[in-house]
Amino acid sequence: MAKVNIEAAQNVEISKKFPCEKSLQEQLEIMERYTEVHRAHLGSSKEMREAACLEVLYPTLFRHIQDGDRIAGRLDFLPIGFGCVTSVGGVGHYCVFRKLKQFAAQLPDADRPRVDALYHYWEDHDVKTAYNRETLQEDILGTFIETAYPMIATARLSGMMLDYPTLLSLGIGGLRQKISDRLQEDPGNEFLKAGLRCMDLFVRCARHLREEVCAQKAGASAERLRELDRMAESLTHIEDKAPQTFHQALQLFWLYALLAGVINYGRLDDFLGPFLARDLREGRITEEEAYKDVRSLWTLIENRRTTVNGRIIVGGRGRKHPEDADLFLHLCMRVAKDCRYVEPQFTLRLDKNTSEQVWDEALDALGAGATYPTIYNDDVEVPAVAYGMRVDEKTAEQYVPFGCTEFVIQGESTGTPNICINLLKLLTIYMNGGVDPEDGRRKDGGVPIKPLKEYKTFEEFYDGYKRLLDFYLDLSARAQYHSYEVMNRHVGFLFTSLLMKDCIARGKALLDGGIRYLGGTNETYGNINTSDSLQAIKTLVFEQKKYTLEQLETAVLANFEGYEQIRQDCLACDKYGNDLDTADGMANDLYEFVAKGVRDRGIAIGMQYFLIVISNNQLNTEWGLATAASPDGRLRGMYMNPANNPQGGADKSGPTAMLNSLAKFDARYHAGSVQNIKFTPSMFNGHRDIIKGLFRTYFDRGGCHIMVTVVDSGVLEDAMVHPEKYPNLIVRVAGFSAVFVDLSPDIQKELLSRVLYDEQRSLA
Amino acid sequence: MTSSGRLPDAPVRVSSVQRFSLHDGPGIRTTVFLQGCPLRCPWCANPETQDCRGGKEMHVAEIMATVLRDADYYRNSGGGVTFSGGEPLLQPRALTALLRECKAAGLHAAVETCGEVPKEDLLAAEPYTDLFLFDIKHCVPAELRNVCKGNLEGILENLRALSASGKVIARIPCIPGFNLDEQTMKGIFDLAVSMGVKEAHLLPYHTYARDKYTQLGRNYDWPGESVRKDALEPFAAMGREAGLTVRIGG
Numbered sequence A: 001m002a003k004v005n006i007e008a009a010q011n012v013e014i015s016k017k018f019p020c021e022k023s024l025q026e027q028l029e030i031m032e033r034y035t036e037v038h039r040a041h042l043g044s045s046k047e048m049r050e051a052a053c054l055e056v057l058y059p060t061l062f063r064h065i066q067d068g069d070r071i072a073g074r075l076d077f078l079p080i081g082f083g084c085v086t087s088v089g090g091v092g093h094y095c096v097f098r099k100l101k102q103f104a105a106q107l108p109d110a111d112r113p114r115v116d117a118l119y120h121y122w123e124d125h126d127v128k129t130a131y132n133r134e135t136l137q138e139d140i141l142g143t144f145i146e147t148a149y150p151m152i153a154t155a156r157l158s159g160m161m162l163d164y165p166t167l168l169s170l171g172i173g174g175l176r177q178k179i180s181d182r183l184q185e186d187p188g189n190e191f192l193k194a195g196l197r198c199m200d201l202f203v204r205c206a207r208h209l210r211e212e213v214c215a216q217k218a219g220a221s222a223e224r225l226r227e228l229d230r231m232a233e234s235l236t237h238i239e240d241k242a243p244q245t246f247h248q249a250l251q252l253f254w255l256y257a258l259l260a261g262v263i264n265y266g267r268l269d270d271f272l273g274p275f276l277a278r279d280l281r282e283g284r285i286t287e288e289e290a291y292k293d294v295r296s297l298w299t300l301i302e303n304r305r306t307t308v309n310g311r312i313i314v315g316g317r318g319r320k321h322p323e324d325a326d327l328f329l330h331l332c333m334r335v336a337k338d339c340r341y342v343e344p345q346f347t348l349r350l351d352k353n354t355s356e357q358v359w360d361e362a363l364d365a366l367g368a369g370a371t372y373p374t375i376y377n378d379d380v381e382v383p384a385v386a387y388g389m390r391v392d393e394k395t396a397e398q399y400v401p402f403g404c405t406e407f408v409i410q411g412e413s414t415g416t417p418n419i420c421i422n423l424l425k426l427l428t429i430y431m432n433g434g435v436d437p438e439d440g441r442r443k444d445g446g447v448p449i450k451p452l453k454e455y456k457t458f459e460e461f462y463d464g465y466k467r468l469l470d471f472y473l474d475l476s477a478r479a480q481y482h483s484y485e486v487m488n489r490h491v492g493f494l495f496t497s498l499l500m501k502d503c504i505a506r507g508k509a510l511l512d513g514g515i516r517y518l519g520g521t522n523e524t525y526g527n528i529n530t531s532d533s534l535q536a537i538k539t540l541v542f543e544q545k546k547y548t549l550e551q552l553e554t555a556v557l558a559n560f561e562g563y564e565q566i567r568q569d570c571l572a573c574d575k576y577g578n579d580l581d582t583a584d585g586m587a588n589d590l591y592e593f594v595a596k597g598v599r600d601r602g603i604a605i606g607m608q609y610f611l612i613v614i615s616n617n618q619l620n621t622e623w624g625l626a627t628a629a630s631p632d633g634r635l636r637g638m639y640m641n642p643a644n645n646p647q648g649g650a651d652k653s654g655p656t657a658m659l660n661s662l663a664k665f666d667a668r669y670h671a672g673s674v675q676n677i678k679f680t681p682s683m684f685n686g687h688r689d690i691i692k693g694l695f696r697t698y699f700d701r702g703g704c705h706i707m708v709t710v711v712d713s714g715v716l717e718d719a720m721v722h723p724e725k726y727p728n729l730i731v732r733v734a735g736f737s738a739v740f741v742d743l744s745p746d747i748q749k750e751l752l753s754r755v756l757y758d759e760q761r762s763l764a
Numbered sequence B: 001m002t003s004s005g006r007l008p009d010a011p012v013r014v015s016s017v018q019r020f021s022l023h024d025g026p027g028i029r030t031t032v033f034l035q036g037c038p039l040r041c042p043w044c045a046n047p048e049t050q051d052c053r054g055g056k057e058m059h060v061a062e063i064m065a066t067v068l069r070d071a072d073y074y075r076n077s078g079g080g081v082t083f084s085g086g087e088p089l090l091q092p093r094a095l096t097a098l099l100r101e102c103k104a105a106g107l108h109a110a111v112e113t114c115g116e117v118p119k120e121d122l123l124a125a126e127p128y129t130d131l132f133l134f135d136i137k138h139c140v141p142a143e144l145r146n147v148c149k150g151n152l153e154g155i156l157e158n159l160r161a162l163s164a165s166g167k168v169i170a171r172i173p174c175i176p177g178f179n180l181d182e183q184t185m186k187g188i189f190d191l192a193v194s195m196g197v198k199e200a201h202l203l204p205y206h207t208y209a210r211d212k213y214t215q216l217g218r219n220y221d222w223p224g225e226s227v228r229k230d231a232l233e234p235f236a237a238m239g240r241e242a243g244l245t246v247r248i249g250g
Ligand code: SF4
Pocket: A763, A764, B037, B038, B039, B040, B041, B043, B044, B045, B046, B047, B049, B050, B085, B086, B087, B114, B148
């Protein structure tokens, strides 16, 4: 068994969280109560234990209503508690040990033993730790985010987007009824019984928030009073009844999402649009009021600070109320453009029928520097999802991206990426006889690797690498699947399960066999560095015979020091991103090997789908720091390429060539692939028709997605030197946006390395 | 697909092929910079293209293979291919072959020329060309001769012969200290109108090419600062007054 570092940082955290409103003593008491209840229920069903624990947390952890909030509901979370994802709290019954220690450090000495007791209890009961103990393998499979490993794994349930249409049509009362009806048929069902407790808890929370709202009334302006009255009314209404107004629908959706602990929200335009349209039609609300409501939602989402999440998706195929939905979409476009927050990750799905108006609104928001919306092309994605996830096209139309880009089917599937694999690190290990040049440790998992001099052809060499990949891909499918088994042993994710098909009908929590489509994703890193490296090896060693494999490896191991000519030759080889059949062909070959390999293994192990996501948070940089030099000419410790974009600066042939390269990967084999592009404002805003032509053509050619940053040349460089001048400069890092000056210098450098498309000038 | 059978075996001397060019005609374009120029403008932004012996050799099919990779982008943006330089008509057979390939592939093709070329070559290219971007740098023959080593009379004769085709847009590089004064610009506009030209593009002078000169081991000795786009507004108005459609920038 591997030694498990339970205090490792579990996720990327860039935006700073709000400190908890409660005093340290109160926090400690809540955690103790939680722990007590957990302990007392060790003999109960996991569902009842979870319900009891949730009753400790809620409504206690709700924060006060803040000035300007038009929707009620802000939550704190503590180092111990319950959740689905690492970015708000932790997973299942969790203890974030690192944060618990930081918490303890603020307490008077006398209280430390109380924390120690908690620490010890949770060492044996934290769900993620249990998973880690069973799954991690010394030198082979690490936990998130330990970059010395070629592969890392975690247990989490990220990306859940719930069946809000059902919630909004039934209301809490209707949902309760549905659970009760089912319980009649199966009276002993613990999941359903616990589900009813969740409904009660929801009501208690709505009432609590109503009191909080009323507490704000003292001294409020007449206008604020009207807002508060409306909030109070909506909270009363949604205790039981299905929402009638836009505001009630928003409030119900939001409160449920908070209690479920989900941080991605789905196709809001389609499920909120009809409420908005009716209110507008019947004069219950003005467009300006609706704008303020949506803006308030934007603020609440931003304030949760989940870094790579907060997805709101609008547009696209398969909407049931496209006209009403568009009303909401237009509001969102305005809000996104005006707010320029890093979250929500505002996402537009479009296809050939998308109106010129929507295109223009999207390009306006991007041109204003919002980095939103990120754009997905349904003409490619829908059939690709249908194939990749093995569902029909109608179902595939309900795909929604979450996190950096990976997809789930709204209300019907899980897709959490619980595995990340570093393809480039594996190549460096493979070339070094199975030993990681970074730390001298053997990481070949027992796969036989021949000495370099024995490879007579490129194919033989490449094949050997593929055998090492096979070992890791096998492990990845098992580790992903096992994360579900472990989580299922401990928790039901009740609020989430109750709104996912077909949990109520089957009377089972989602990981217990309730979910309709049990899917998952595997994040691959260093894809392009690896294929460019393979291309360089093929060219220099096997075609030009300029160097032997050993010579190349010697240079790489020396980080090219003393071998500058070899590095120049490596850099001069064809690189992905220039629309070259050579380098792009290599990238595609590797892509298909990995993507199909993962997909096939997922099916074999019993998942509906297990697909790679060529995703990118900042792990390309962090993992690059722990990865040896590579034959593409990349130096030791240098960032790796972002997602399936070229290594920064390697694409020298302009945006059409870069986009042509991007469009070459067949989208059917992945569940999302982050694709970034960066323009200057004068280029992007001064040539609107050109930009439209560029994107449209890219989409016609099979491009599935694009994320756009518009920033002036020199601004990022200046912001590195004078961060104080740029507190609001938003950039697209990859699958998420961030305030540039909040990023670490390594990541800032990686962003700078990417090509910025500007107008060229001619004067002949 | 290039249509075989017409490709001349002689290679073409090419300085570079630039995809996603936005300033050499409408829409998204690929600009093929052919090597060699008869003039020597001291502010030239592409000095590396001047020498007829420079550049690299490419075959027509090779050039077309690159050009065709972006064919969809041209179609969706009203763009195409531009042959520039240097002076593309210094390699007339190659240019005509390239233009015919473009025509066969249904691509919009533009030729950027300084006009200092044999008239028959220009006219031979005309049927396969959709747009000529024709430089008018000055209205006084002596000035053009002294500064750029060009022959204005000959250039104008070519312009006259070509403008009847309706395919010509005049390009006027706006160079302080050379032509960027009221009198000269007015002269250029009048000249353009008298030649039957309907549209003119004013190109603001810039100094971005300075580094290229250093790399070539040459001095960049044109004095003066880059011209801002808006500084050309009064001149654009003047051109419109003269009856032209005028745009600032390519
Ligand atoms: S005509 Fe054009 S290419 Fe030739 S020297 Fe003048 S500016 Fe340069």
